[in-house]
Amino acid sequence: LEIGDWVLNTAFCTLKNWQQKYSFKGIMSINISPMQLKQPNFIENIRNLLIKYNLNPDAVEIEITEGIMIENMNEAIEKLNSLKNIGLRISLDDFGTGYSSLSYLQVLPLNTLKIDKSFITGITEKNGIQANITNSIITMVTKMGLQTIAEGVEKNEQLQILKKFNCHIVQGFLRGKPMLEQNCAAYLGGKKSALISLETEKS
Template sequence: MPGNGLQRDELELHFQPQQRLRDAELIGFEALVRWRRGGKLVPPAEFIPIAEESGLVIAIGDWVLERACAQILELRAQTGKDFVIAVNISPRQFLHPDFLRKIERLLKETQIDPCTLELEITEGAVMEQTENAIALLHKLRALGLKLSIDDFGTGYSSLSYLKRFPIDKLKIDQSFVRQLKPHSQDSAIVEAVIGLGHTLGINVIAEGVETIDQREWLKRLSCDEIQGYYYSRPLPCENVLPFVLSQFSYPYRTA
């Protein structure tokens, strides 16, 4: 069980870089939890649903948030620059009565700049208890956190609700990027999402970008940011700082 993995210190956090398209600059990372069992990584698709159903996802989510904040502080100490780290928030975690208090306590204990932590919430989580969810989003935004809607386009949020969400970013699901090519249905959907986001003053990031053609087509469609294997695979913690240093001319800080 994933909970046993947490107790045995078998969980790892990997970080996938995110790139801004207009200047090709590294802007941050998405934190991705991994479970190494018996020396092999268990695919998230196998253990996250079990953790969600059992409730263990809350403890795992708390662990991810703490480690993400530690990484933010480490990068700040080593480079003098703030990078945003995005963390997936499961529906069960988001809707838990103590979620807001935990976030407030985490920010107080770590003293990170709140705008360096981005919470990725799925459409389904927001729509499950819509009014309560919108109120919670506003409270989280008031703390200074960045908020994004994950896997946008795969859920069922209406435009009337979307304009009420105090969010900074829409994340286009990789299923629309995988077959992205001119004059395709996927291209039309991606273009519509980008246009919608920009109309509402929201940045748009596409995930699952694996080829130069996908990247260039997204750039032509005015997508703001990308992440995916084309830019970088998810990096284990020890490889994050070297990746950052390879992107910028930062002196390495040893203290």
């Protein structure tokens, strides 16, 4: 829990710093554990951080996994709705790896759905199974008004297929590897060579 609190504070602080220094218009997505969400003061802590750093809640996305729903679904949904009412965005990570993913889409107050890497890895295979599943997910979720993010994109062939499926956001080594904070700051400051990806490593 102490690490979780540190991550939240650091993420909010970093977002404010990027906005002030680089006019950053993006979204800071923060992974939240089931244990964090269960804390009685979690919602209040989020409110206090928004006030402390004077941030628009729409610039913050709380990223969850289906594990949050296991112990007490009703409580989890209630807290997520509270976060959504404050104005924060909600993202469901690793979609497709659980047993009740489709039912969760009906009850969770989501903005974004992240398609698990396990689907993207085989999206270029000739049998077309993974491609058809991925296309169906993107089509369904788009009709629900949600954004889709494809995880684990490491090949240009995967990227081109996802473009055809109208998936406009990708996450993966092809476009960007995890980077140190100073690399991120340098990139936001205009130093394009600070970005680390499979594409930049080839050039």
